[in-house]
Amino acid sequence: MNSLQDALYNWLTIKVVCDERPEDTAAADTEKMFWGMLSDDHQLSNIEIETDAVMYYVHYDHAGDRKKARFPRELIEIMLNQINASPEKYENYPE
Template sequence: MTLQDTIYNWLSIKRVAEERPNDVSAQDTYQFFEEILVKDHGIEELNVQEDEHLYHVYYVKGKKQGHYQFPTELVDALLQSIESEPKYNQ
């Protein structure tokens, strides 16, 4: 999985985990992607900022800083999908 894909997945499940703190599966999946970022990609630091249309993810890998941006509706789609599914809201 590329770094960009991993950060996107991490950010999407991070949103779910923040909104659903009692959802054990969401918390476990969030930790899983965080471990991939650290162990497989060597990410040392992550910072997320949100504006009206985008999530900006700033990271440090080695001595280099990087940045990705993702549309908010794309990142929030996982949370909206989970929230709209009755079996996940019992």
């Protein structure tokens, strides 16, 4: 099983891609998979994202407590930046 930190990182990275590319079915399917890990495996709820110029902050409820994780923007946005730099490598295929 992935650690909670890994699951949050993976979900947030693909969530950023989904938000920028709503037609990307592969990204949407991957985001749903990681969302399931957060909610089912790690029992997180009420997940919210906040950003500033440097960081992403993920606020969530776990075991009755409100918690927060943070990730540098450059790490979270790396996949989106790669897709934008070479869109021909990330063509969306209809279902």
